[in-house]
Amino acid sequence: MQKRSLTNSNTTNKALLVVGIIFIAFNLRPAITAVGPLISSIRSDMELSNGIAGLITTLPLLSFAVLSLLAPKISYRLGNERSVFIGLLILIIGICIRSVGLNITLFIGTALVGVGIAIGNVLLPSIVKQKFPDRVGLMTSTYSTSMNVFAAFASGMSIPLAQGLNLGWQKSLLSWGVLAIIASFIWFPQLRQNVTANHVKKHTTSKASLWRSAIAWQVTLFMGLQSFIFYSTVAWIPEIVHSHGMSIESSGWMLSIMQFVSLPTTFLTPILAGRLKNQVSIIIGIGVIYLLGIIGLLAGQNHVLLIVSIVFIGLSQGAAISLALALISLRSEDAVQAAELSGMAQSIGYLWAAIGPILIGSLLDLTHSWTPSILVLVVIVIAMTVVGIGAGRNKYVLESKKLSPQ
Incomplete structure (x- = not known):
């Protein structure tokens, strides 16, 4: 009986981990792909030049480039699970700051969005390799498809949210913070697992x-x-x-x-x-x-x-x-x-x-x-x-x- 209970518990934990990975993947693109259709509204409302407006789309990519090298170092100290959770929190903060409506908060928030997403981008392959070594292909398929589905979905929903529901560009972009909050609650149980701090591994x-x-x-x-x-x-x-x-x-x-x-x-x-x-x-x-x-x-x-x-x-x-x-x-x-x-x-x-x-x-x-x-x-x-x-x-x-x- 105890063995069966332990098996059921492991199955539940695995299922919860898979759901958590999928919801992390859901958040790796929408906060970026939702911006493109709204760029003209943002440029007009904030009185930005075309060149400066272009930074709104390139800034997250530059954040990716910088943070991608730092994310493994963060995981060495905190473990993959905690690092990804921190990435989600940074993403939520970035989405909120970006929607305040000031020029400076627009760019600070956009940079933070890139930082939060970069951590998830880098560490998901590591989590898949560690937790599902015999299912790398299937798990990569699952989370990359989840990522792309919501990337496309966010692009299509930006204008309906901003204009159809009269939310404007600020609340339209802010709405994607709800998805990140949901993901953080789903991921939270992973923080109770044994921390996979990479610095304790024999192989470095x-x-x-x-x-x-x-x-x-x-x-x-x-x-x-x-x-x-x-x-x-x-x-x-x-x-x-x-x-x-x-x-x-x-x-x-x-x-x-x-x-x-x-x-x-x-x-x-x-x-x-x-x-x-x-x-x-x-x-x-x-x-x-x-x-x-x-x-x-x-x-x-x-x-x-x-x-x-x-x-x-x-x-x-x-x-x-x-x-x-x-x-x-x-x-x-x-x-x-x-x-x-x-x-x-x-x-x-x-x-x-x-x-x-x-x-x-x-x-x-x-x-x-x-x-x-x-x-x-x-x-x-x-x-x-x-x-x-x-x-x-x-x-x-x-x-x-x-x-x-x-």
Whole structure:
């Protein structure tokens, strides 16, 4: 009887942990993706220039880049569970401060939003590696899909909340704090578990040796290059298709389609990756479909081909981001290594993400044509595929020996 009770308790704790991970993932994008549709209202209300308004979208990415390196250090002292909870609290505070309605609070709050999300971004792969070592693919699929669903949902709900319910941009953005509060209550029981403080592990990863690892750099560059493409297309796809004759309304729907068609590949790719001996074939497939999609943006007035291209880009994006997250766990020997590799990959990755939209827009200003920008994306896709082939090899980042089949 006691054994059965203990088994039931462990099952309940596991289920609660899975629900907690899903709700953490729910909060890793909405506070950012909800801003884009409201940027014109924010700019007008706060009397901001276009350049300053652009900081609202790039500031969280810069916070990601800085905090991604610091998050593993926080987890060493406090443990993953407490660190993620603190990240949620910072996110809630940032959302509240951002909605006060002053210029200074807008940017301070936005930076704090990035800090809070960065902690969750980095430590979720470590938690998955530690708690579900035999289910890395499935758990990565679950939380990355959850993240993307609410990212798309937040983009679509911003205007209805602000205008349909007459909440205005401040309360529309503030509403996402409710989701973070719910997640904090669901995650709270994890604080009663034995703290997974990484500094007590027998195995510790030398930061210097990790940064000298070829595979670690390949995983990092794969994360960075796919981030470059993702944020560049999210920022400019509506403008690109509008330049080919689509209406503003249809251009906006193209962005929504791109995000929603990514969901199946977001979910399925890590599961497939976890079952294969290596992930090279998946990466080549992503690269080929991505290339077809990006090249299709040169289709001119052929709207059918443009729509097919958008679908191909969306499918590739979903597979690329979820595979990048899965590779962090698959190429790591333990949770400590996963946390440090996650910090390295996401720090550099989000620096690339911040550069992408600016570079693509600057090329448009210089050339008054989308062709050079699209050709840059083609080059980035090829580079992503090349480094991805290296990252997909069956090796750990700090081991020369091959892994057993995943």
